Amino acid sequence: MAVIKSFGHHWGCDYVWPLSLARKNGRKTKLIALPQQRVKVVMALFLIVLGVLPKDLMVIGGNLLIGMLLFFIYGIPVRAFIKQLRPIVFFMLFTFLFFPLYEGDHGWIKALQYSGRLLFVAQVLTFMFYRMGIPAFLQVLAELRLPSIFIELIMFTLRFMDVFRGEVRQMLLSLRSRGFYTGKWFQVKKYRVLGWLLGSLLLRSFQRSERIYLGMLSKGYKGERKPMEIEIVPRFEWLHGVLWVGCVACLFFVGGQR
16 A cells, blocks of 8 residues: 655644545645745745746746745645636736737746746745635744834735725625626726716725724734743754755756756
8 A cells, every 4th residue: 555654743744545545535635734924934935036036938838837846845736826826817818918018028928927927926825825824824923023113004905905995895896786797798878987986985995993993092902912931943944945945046056058
């Protein structure tokens, strides 16, 4: 019976798990356990920086291959990556429409460059946020001694994105209950209503943010994060980051010498 051999907990690997039993139970098999959260965040930041620099399509393709290896080795399901693609598909299509028209034949190469970099960033973000929520991500940033104002801005931005989305749903539901529909073709009257909706949404969001801020002040908010205990990361955990960042860095420098 085929098995995945473990190299021991010291190297951050899982115990022995039979492949046939894993398929029977529907469990996603993985060769190596996920690194600790602080290692994942630091590793992802370096990978993103190195991933957006190259211009050679061969290097970008190599980065995408490394991203797929991340999913395979750490057992990350592909459907998690597909969910990350939904917000960026429109931008990728726009690059393939804009650059060929603006720069001619060279535009296709530029569109492939931008799309490949974006796909690699989506792969790295999928790896970083797999089994790690936003609160854990903010806690890791605090452990890395980032300025508290930077962490607070990220927290409030993510929080108010949900508030903004809720306000949009409520206002659209109210309009539809009154018989409003967008239609398939451009209509000036419809877009006038949507323009009014956007302006009203901006005012409502601003007023709600003021109420939330006053409520936070009344509960003792001072814009300072409480000190927390920093979890000690074993040194061998950083081998994950050294390995993957080293692979991407080698691709980048080899491609730069071509």
